[in-house]
Amino acid sequence: MNAPWKKYLPAIACGLLVLAGCNERKPEAAATNHVAALTGQLPYNPLAWKPITTLTNRAAATTSTLYGNDAAVAYARSTAGAAYPAGSVLALVTWAERDDPHWFGAKIPGKPQTVEFVSIGAQPQYAVYRGSPLAQAASDQSGSRIDFILHLRAAVIP
Amino acid sequence: MTIERSSLPRVLFSLVIIGLLVFLAAQFVRPAIGNPPATAELAAPPEVKRVLRNSCYNCHSNETQLAWFDQVAPAYWIAARDVKMARSHLNFSEIAKLPAAQQKGLLWEAVNQAQLGAMPLPSYLALHPHARLSDADLAVLKNYLNPPSPAPAPDDKAKTAADEQYNHWIQASGTKLEVQLSPNGIAYPQDWKNWKAISTTDRFDNHTMRIIFGNDVAVRAIAEHRINPWPDGTIFAKSAWQQQPDADGNTRAGAFLQVEFMIKDSAKYASTRGWGYARWRGMDLKPYGKDAGFTAECVGCHNPVRHNDYVYTFPLEGLQ
Numbered sequence: 001m002n003a004p005w006k007k008y009l010p011a012i013a014c015g016l017l018v019l020a021g022c023n024e025r026k027p028e029a030a031a032t033n034h035v036a037a038l039t040g041q042l043p044y045n046p047l048a049w050k051p052i053t054t055l056t057n058r059a060a061a062t063t064s065t066l067y068g069n070d071a072a073v074a075y076a077r078s079t080a081g082a083a084y085p086a087g088s089v090l091a092l093v094t095w096a097e098r099d100d101p102h103w104f105g106a107k108i109p110g111k112p113q114t115v116e117f118v119s120i121g122a123q124p125q126y127a128v129y130r131g132s133p134l135a136q137a138a139s140d141q142s143g144s145r146i147d148f149i150l151h152l153r154a155a156v157i158p
Numbered sequence: 159m160t161i162e163r164s165s166l167p168r169v170l171f172s173l174v175i176i177g178l179l180v181f182l183a184a185q186f187v188r189p190a191i192g193n194p195p196a197t198a199e200l201a202a203p204p205e206v207k208r209v210l211r212n213s214c215y216n217c218h219s220n221e222t223q224l225a226w227f228d229q230v231a232p233a234y235w236i237a238a239r240d241v242k243m244a245r246s247h248l249n250f251s252e253i254a255k256l257p258a259a260q261q262k263g264l265l266w267e268a269v270n271q272a273q274l275g276a277m278p279l280p281s282y283l284a285l286h287p288h289a290r291l292s293d294a295d296l297a298v299l300k301n302y303l304n305p306p307s308p309a310p311a312p313d314d315k316a317k318t319a320a321d322e323q324y325n326h327w328i329q330a331s332g333t334k335l336e337v338q339l340s341p342n343g344i345a346y347p348q349d350w351k352n353w354k355a356i357s358t359t360d361r362f363d364n365h366t367m368r369i370i371f372g373n374d375v376a377v378r379a380i381a382e383h384r385i386n387p388w389p390d391g392t393i394f395a396k397s398a399w400q401q402q403p404d405a406d407g408n409t410r411a412g413a414f415l416q417v418e419f420m421i422k423d424s425a426k427y428a429s430t431r432g433w434g435y436a437r438w439r440g441m442d443l444k445p446y447g448k449d450a451g452f453t454a455e456c457v458g459c460h461n462p463v464r465h466n467d468y469v470y471t472f473p474l475e476g477l478q
Contacts, residue, residue, distance in 0.1 A: 103362025155411035
């Protein structure tokens with residue numbers, strides 16, 4: 001009476017358990033947002049700076065945060081205009097957006113797309129980093145990008 | 159000894175009889191559930207209703223139908239308590255009384271609770287497996303709440319209001335506001351604007367954008383991968399702005415709406431699962447909540463991520 005299928009019982013039981021496990025809806029475990037990490041050689045780490053504002057672009061499906069060093073942040077939060085003092089450095093970090101695994105209705109930073117720096121000296125200097133890992137790339141739009149970045153006004157923080 | 163031994167079956171018999179009597183008596187203690195008429199039922203397409211009826215209506219509507227095993231106390235008491243609580247939070251038979259925006263907010267929250275496996279209650283699903291939401295069911299609800307739509311157009315009125323707010327703020331920069339305590343006694347952490355951004359979220363469900371700031375303890379915990387649980391002393395500040403679409407296709411941070419805090423202190427805030435919650439709204443930073451009981455909302459909403467120490471945010475790496 002030793003039915004041959006009996007030897008498969010443990011495997012079947014394990015399979016059912018796995019299926020049952022899959023059926024459970026569990027939130028993604030606590031983790032850092034690893035895919036959004038900035039890789040490559042950047043002249044500064046903008047994520048270690050304070051944020052000035054954030055913006056998104058629906059068509060491009062991107063989310064960006066403008067960061068600044070202390071001089072830039074102090075200026076942006078106290079003065080209207082684009083005349084940042086010398087020594088200010090701004091960084092606009094742009095990520096592809098991804099669905100927030102924890103909240104239907106929200107998007108969070110995904111893969112980094114670009115990191116753009118504007119440094120204020122005698123003339124504003126522009127540099128853009130792209131790719132994975134991020135590497136400096138040429139740009140023929142530095143003038144318009146400088147203008148765009150310098151005119152992003154600070155998000156109101158009472 | 160012999161007397162005791164011979165009385166043992168009798169004692170057991172008496173206990174069984176007493177137990178039965180208590181059980182029978184318990185059947186007469188029946189808090190009413192009742193199904194009052196559906197006065198303002200949710201207006202939604204039939205396929206959406208089908209999903210909600212199958213998975214939610216039994217507790218979240220005035221159409222509760224108890225299975226036979228739910229009719230027996232003490233199971234009945236649990237059912238009565240759950241239905242009462244469920245209806246008070248979200249009742250599909252009366253939801254249409256609420257303003258459209260509030261209805262939508264409740265539905266988004268419901269889908270999130272379902273997506274995170276918090277709803278239907280796992281204990282309910284164990285006995286009522288037919289109520290389980292399939293991925294297809296969830297997709298039906300999501301498509302209903304977030305149908306493909308054109309990009310929002312710039313709103314001149316909202317822009318003017320945001321400009322005005324910005325100008326006031328810039329002119330008053332550096333002036334410290336007197337901020338009242340939150341009703342649960344939490345003082346406004348003045349320094350949060352000098353913290354680092356641990357993440358941002360684009361909340362297309364309610365047209366806001368957020369920066370989540372973390373204090374030094376939070377930033378260090380991220381670097382050391384000690385975020386479940388987060389160490390005592392961690393503070394998050396989540397600041398929300400209205401989304402402000404411009405003519406170039408960018409959506410900017412418009413008017414400031416509110417800032418919310420989570421403060422970790424496992425002993426001090428043990429009653430709210432180790433986190434102190436507080437929220438201040440508007441430019442005058444008015445504390446949120448009529449009394450300290452407002453934190454029940456916070457805990458309820460964060461409960462689906464209890465396995466992540468109640469934190470929704472996926473923090474960015476490399477903040478140091």
